[in-house]
Amino acid sequence: MQDATYELLKRQILRFLDLDLEAYKQRQMRRRLDTWVEQNGKDQDEQVFVTGLGTRSELLKDLRDTLTINVTEFFRDQAQWNELEQKVLPELLAGSSRLKIWSAGCSSGDEPYSVAMLLDEAGRGTTSSLLATDLDPGSLQKAQAGGPYTADALKNVGATRRASYFRDVDGRFQVVDVLRRRVEFKPLNLLKDSFGSGYDLILCRNVTIYFDPPVKAALTRRFYEALKPGGYLFIGATEALLGAEGDGFTRTNGNFYQRGELAVARTPRVARAA
C-alpha cells in the first residue's frame, strides 16, 4: 500500500482499536498490514477501503486479531516451565506462601492456567494471587470462560494434569472451575495503562518481541519497579533482555531475570548514553 494509506491506517487503528502502532516494530507491522489490506480490500481503492473501516466491526475484529498475534499453548517451551516448577517457584514459596503473580500478555489463558496448575500442585493455589492481562478482548473472553482449548494447545500437558484440570467436551478441553476461579483476568494495555507493584513473579513471554527496542527497554524498567526485590521476570524462550544487568536484574537462567535485593539508583537510559 502507499505510504499515505499506511499512515491513515495507523490513525484508524489508534482511533478504533486504541492501539498505537508507533510502539511496534515498523517493518514487521507494515508487512503484516500490507498483506491484510491486500486480502481484505482487494476490490476497492485502498484509501477508500481504509477510510471506511470504522463502520465495519467484523473487519475491525479481524484486524485486531491480525495485529495481536495470540498464538499460545499450555506450558509453552517446556524446559523453561521445568525451571519454574523445580527452581524458581520453590525458592519463592520458601520465602512466602502468598505469592503475587502476573501473566502480562496472557492471550487465551493457557499461560496463567499453567501457573495455576503448578501452584495448585504445590498446595498454594488458594493463598497466592494470579492476575492475567491482555489487550485483546476476544482472547480474554476465551480465557475467562476457561476454553474450550484444542488438543494441540494441551500437547505439553501430561495425562495426570489433563485428568485433574480439564474436562473433555467433544474432543475439546475445558479448564475445571476450581482452576478457573484462581485466575483473575483483566484487560490491560502494557503500553499505556498503569500496573500494580509488589509482584513476586511477572511472566511476559512472547509479547515484547513485537515492540520497538526503546519501548521494550522502557517496559523492562517498569517491570523492574513492579517486582519485589528478589522477584523474577520470566520472558519467552527466544527472547533476551539487553542491558538487564545495568537495569538491576541478574539473569539466573536463560529466560529468568531476578530483581536485585536492593533497588539500584536508576538513571534514564537516554541520559546514560549521552
Ligand SMILES: C[S@@+](CC[C@H](N)C(=O)[O-])C[C@H]1O[C@@H](n2cnc3c(N)ncnc32)[C@H](O)[C@@H]1O
Ligand atoms: C504471542 S501471544 C503470547 C501469549 C503468551 N504470553 C505465551 O507466551 O504463550 C502475545 C499476546 O500479547 C498481547 N499483546 C500485544 N500487545 C500488547 C499490549 N500492548 N498490551 C497487552 N498485551 C499485548 C496480544 O494480544 C497477545 O495475546
